[in-house]
Amino acid sequence: MKNSKHAIRGLAWACGIAAAMAVAGCGGGSSSDDDNGGNPTTPTSPTAFVLDSIVLPGSKAKAEAQVQPLGVTLRSTRIVLPQLDTTKSEQAGLGKPAMQIGVPRAVAQTTSVAKTQAALQWQPLPDGRTAAAVHIASEGAYGLRMGVVVGGLPDAAQLRIYSDEHPDAVVQVSGASVNALLAQNHKAGESGQAADTWWTPDVGAGNATLEVVLPAGTAADAVRIAIPSVSHIYQNLSLPTEAELADVTKAQQAGACNLDANCTSNYQLERNAVARMTFVAADGISYLCTGTLVNNTKKDYTPYFLTANHCISTQTSASTLQTNWFYRSSSCNSGIPGTFASRNGGATLLYATASTDSSFLKLNDTPPAGVTLAGWDARNNAKEGASIYGLHHPSGDLLKYSVGSINGFTNCVSTGGTGVSCSPGDAQSNFYSVRWSQGVTEGGSSGSALFNDGRVIGTLYGGSSSCKAPNAADSYGRFDKVFNSNIWSWLAG
Template identity: 30%
Template sequence: MKNVYFGLITVLICQLGLAQIEHGGFPFALEFENKNIQIPTYTTPEIDLKLVEQEDAVTDQYKETMYRFGIDHEVDVDFFELANTVIHKERIISRLQIYCPDARSVNFLVDDFYLPEGSQLFVYSPNGEEIKGAFTAENNRENRIFPVGLVGGDQIVIEYSAPLNSEDASFHISQITHGYRSVLGYVDASKGPFGSSGPCNINVNCPEGLPWADQKRAAAIIVQGGGVCSGSMVNNVNQDETPLFLTANHCLGNPASWTYYFNHESASCSGSSGPTNQSISGGSLLASSSGSDFALIELNSSIPASYEPCFAGYDATDIQNVTSAVSIHHPGGDVKKICFEEDSPFHQNISFNGNPSTRMWYINQWEDGVTEPGSSGSPLYNQEGRVVGVLSGGAAACAGTNNNGQYDFYGRVGFAWDGTNSSNRLKDHLDPGNTNTLITDMFCPYDVVFPNDAAGQGIFNIPDLSCSLDPFSPEFNLKNSGSNTLNSVTLNYTYNGDSQDPIEWTGSLEQNESTNVTLASFTPQSGSNTIIVSLSMPNGVSDDNSSNDVNSTNVEAGLFSEANWTVTINTDDYGYETYWEVREQGTGDVVAFGGNTEVGPNGGGNQDAGGADPGAYDDNDTYITEVEFTESGCYEFIIVDDYADGICCSFGSGSYSVVDGGGEVIVEGGEFGATETTTRSVVYTSLSEDDFSQRIQVYPNPVSDILNVRIPGLIGTVQLRLLNSLGQMIKQEIRNNTGELIQIDTRGLVPGNYLLELSNDANIGVKRFSVK
């Protein structure tokens, strides 16, 4: 290493797995008055995305290796030899930029890392919107290895600063990872940090996952260079918070170069993004074996209390008394998912990764959800919520929005318990006192338990109301988070701001037990609706913890659009992978379609399309289709990608949009997985937006009482029809237009969106308005 005060700014947008504990602060260089000071740039070679996709088409079918999201470049970069150094406010500041052409993210590995006291290191995006650090002397490790986690984009800046006359620092980069597809949500926030899993997966915070709220807090995602696996923290007999991490042996590389991301999950059932700022870098391998494909790692740092971790309990009895099972994992590096096996897993010896008889738990098929590449190493929980296995492989995957009904297998913790020595068995590390304790429970050391603590866990049982204003009865999940038995609580709730009669719940819930409470019937208005539920007076006293008392949800209902639609498809580098159609929801009748008909509406992710298929689109081209409707109804727009990676942005910048006859954008995008569906109620009025429609004036809009309608230049009889968002006629009457205002009383109408149709013998026109 060159003897220089370590100053570092790295503009790096390739991906690598390192997430260290950060110490906050702000880069000095971003405070410069002249932010245009030129920074030296290290550029990595471009990658052949078409070749990469061909390789992924093969490897993405298997869980036996890490899921690849990036290409690793082996480099020899001495930061101090390349960086630009200046003196600012009695500090030396050194900066270097790293550029990975067209990358979605950048990460890198430092194989000689040492920071002196008083120094700071930051890694950030050139615009300063994403900042990692500060990293300080507290991040030094005896092995001097330091992985730096993902930063979005294709450039990063590395900035090092230290007081004048500081001790020398060392910073040598041996690997830069060019992230070419989504992981940890880079680069599209709508998809989420790792938004690349199949559409049949279930977010861990969906209603099905509520009973597993503690187990999910043990799960984490591993990033190693350009690959990802899953795993979980595991408790030991001493329950002393030793940071032990359990994953699969086949995920192993060098745990010292791994980054472990915690709490990367969507807060909702339908969300696709989650936090990426809770991570730890590096760890040491304690034990591993191919006999049951397990690896146990001790992290370099204790997990901060702010991460609110739990340590999973285990069951090493290896008895075949498991009646059901659950796995929590990160498929394709996506936000945390959960899957359910309702039957009994059983023992099976499987030839796996060179071992002819790897001891496994065998899952015939998942009832709900699946695992995918990237899920490897994730825990298998028995019906008691204890870990009995770690995912090794299998053929389970999504087939469009459905489970493909295939198998998975997990290395058995019970078999891994014993071995020939401490390097190939679990018991020395999970039971260091050799007490022969084969079962431990979940341990959540930072939980604060209050005596009386009623908690809301969400509002559910909400139907798809895209084309409906039908009433429904939501359900609220009530949990007892307190140490006292919960016997009563008051539920106060509102529908669109209107208070409903409180529910005085009574029953008996022990700590961590939950139940669903059915709310009163709710008739939504067209557009956006809000439901808010608030808890009070558990067991007749004030709630000791009010932070979890309030839950709310937004419900979209009666979403209407005008006929006709314009569908625009801008293809990516693989136009033949795309298919779309518009169909009537109830009958399935196709109104219009385009693209590769061999892919079809349910073929997403099959990876068997070709450029010679019927209807296949050309690469990087634009296709515009006018969709005409002949009647009102509920219609779906469905877009499908044969490779399950959408049409943006890994392989070109494709996009799509659907615009209705009134010029309103129904949906637009390009980042999705195998398929994406948007539903709207279409109001057909047998007219187009002509000159007569343009002459009609309506105001105020939105309206709360009287709607004024003026039609300049039109005298005589006019027929008026008022339609709601579902195309249903609300009012019809004949008016004699004298050139003055036509006034319509809207005070009896439910708030929402409406269409006003006006016609006479020669003209017909329509206007959209809203009632508030």
């Protein structure tokens, strides 16, 4: 049995090997404007099997909304959760899929709607609106996401999130956006408290303040929310604000044999298609993987996003997705991040399958200008010996690259927890076996794309490569297989 990349990297399949398609078996779904079924003009076969990359121009990207100050300092109920033993937390996550970065913590003071309403101290604003706030800190955390269970929230409400360390770096989300995310969960057939939970963005600190702002004339009792838990991020993801970038020294998280993507003149186009992604599972555990934007034959800049099924296989998790773009070093081996951008709006899960460990989504937020929508090649399988490379975020670190070749084909199955067993296959098998000549992969690399000549040909499932075993094999789900099974209808329909 080969280890995962979460013992070195997480490899549990969320739905089990027998589930061929998570849309039916794992609660995945599609929005109506992306559902090609029933349309008589829909092609019955792909219009293309190979496509090149394109770059998102500024004219197609949405301008960042400016968050205006409230004009007053709100009183807030302040809740502090005691120090957490992160060693036990990390050990508890070893049997989970993907790279675990956080654990849930109960919040007794806001566990119900009644308690949360009591904690929200409403006060008037100068413009006639009303607002209230609650602050939660978890001792020892590097990040924190509040799990807000929504029983009722006006569309016109504004939710503002920030930390004590960065009170001016406010993330603002409308009540309508929150309600739309939760509606997505229900449309996908998911139910229960997890489907009714909106997870606040991680603002890069172990504390967060949630402000709720209501339009003039809106009754406070229209807000029926509870915050029964938070996800305590114990992994230091080191996401400084733009103003701090020049002064922040970031300790390297990945093994020293990983190669800085800013130390090569290669991959200049495709590296901008790669995002570091974090998300929260239904049980409140937070994870980190890597994903890649992919182009479609209409070339309309639709933000289709490819990652691993063992990372995201349900709409509930997709709704929590945060992405970090251009997250790489400011210069070769500087260990300091350059200017990057984040998106917090989640995604629509279009298709997920355990057969190739692939997950295909559409981001709800437009990525920043300058990102690449990567090309792909679905013309059968790549040949043994073909040169390949990967771009990924091992251990959540700045963007790295690996170079190697196709070693053969494998048949892979989950052995439970983070274990996976791969046996030699043939050209019909669903996975490539890859060996690296430069660099490796680690936890956090899961879901990242395998490239050949600038085009995606696979997504990382797992394997045994590491700085201690650089020649060990990794396994990638074949893009041509998942393309032909379903996703061509979005990419080449």
